[in-house]
Amino acid sequence: MGVGFCWCRSAGKLSEPPKGVNAATHSQKRAAIYKNGVYIRTFENLSIAHGFYFPPPRRASPTLDGWIVGLTDIAPLTDTPRTLDLLESLIGEVEQVFHGKEEVVRLAVAALLARGHILFEDVPGVGKTTLAQALGTALGLSFRRIQFTSDLLPSDVLGVSIFNPRTSEFETRLGPIFTNLVLADEINRAPPRTQSGLLQAMQEGQVSLDDETFQLPRPFMVMATQNPLEHHGTYPLPESQVDRFLMRLTIGYPGESAERQILLESTNEDPWEQRIKAVLEPTQVLGLQQKVSQVEVDDSLVGYVMAIVQRTRVEPRLQMGVSPRGAIGLLGASRAFALLSGRDYLVPSDIQKLAMPCLAHRILPVGVAAASHEAHEEAEAIVRDILEDIAVPV
Secondary structure: OOOOEEEEOOOOOOOOOOOOOOOOOOOEEEEEEEOOEEEEEEEEOOEEEEEEEOOOOOOEEEOOOOEEEEOOOOOEOOOOHHHHHHHHHHHHHHOOOOOOOHHHHHHHHHHHHOOOOEEEEOOOOOOHHHHHHHHHHHHOOOEEEEEOOOOOOHHHHHEEEEEEOOOOEEEEEEOOOOOOEEEEEOHHHOOHHHHHHHHHHHHHOEEEEOOEEEEOOOOOEEEEEEOOOOOOOOOOOOHHHHOOOOEEEOOOOOOHHHHHHHHHHHOOOOOHHHHOOOOOOHHHHHHHHHHHOOOEOOHHHHHHHHHHHHHHHHOOOEEEOOOHHHHHHHHHHHHHHHHHOOOOEOOHHHHHHHHHHHHHHHOEEOOOOOOOHHHHHHHHHHHHHHHHHOOOOO
16 A cells, blocks of 8 residues: 555544545545554455555554554565465466365365365265365375275274284385375265274374374375265264364355356366366475464454354353364464465454354254254354354454
């Protein structure tokens, strides 16, 4: 943003433009003053631009309606165009084969940057495997798909020690989980014994086999799928397993134009894998994950996350609220989404955007069966009500 003035207030109602300035023909810059800078929102032609300025302006004088803040000679906190270009090229590459669901792609990338895992709950055939494979290809990561069945054993996923008669020693054969991106397809069809085999891998990034511990490749991410409408022959995921997933996402059916494009491309003899290429390397992904921890977070926004989480623990419509792991996940995912949006600072809208996918699967409403479609809808409605009730920091 260039030189100008913003009409702002640290809390409450925003003030009007000064006399002599026509708000209809001039952009309105509204700001909230934090101890580490000023957050600016510019409204112009129904579009919104964001900026964070540091340090706070020296010329700031209180008025009856709020603060008049001079923006002369104030530079943005950090310039992040290169990071944004990398992430936008990644999303664009995935969208070449996964059409009409940009928001889902962005949330999936945010989960990866936050070092989290995703649980997809959706009907078959909407592109869950395609998304996982395309994301792995565009990121330059190794990818494996594991079909979970009722007879799948933990050793089929993690690995096993086999006695070699030639050497008279036991040899470790690592399982398919030793890859960067794992698709656990229909995870709820495997028995709890096999499901629990993923707990250590998802939480600690390592696997223990006999008396040895093996580190998983980095970055590491589990993308699991399950059908929320079909329960015959399935084993509901325990709460300890569900809580390990950073997000629960639903892809949904594509729009008309997107589905038309999918149908036209289905007649192409060339496989879709040949239409995308790697735009990042694993080392770059690790660097982007480190950048997430550098995203600026104001104390008021930490309090906002705490208020949301604590409200779920006293909500009478809930049997179980959000755990501290859930609060950590929401904050981390919000910071990753801010980076994905080209910012190195957090704003309230990031938290509001990520609250539903990060929290709804961690709470259990009263009077409904766990893991049912009705429980999921009720949980989302409660999270939505909580967001509407809690005051947003400004």
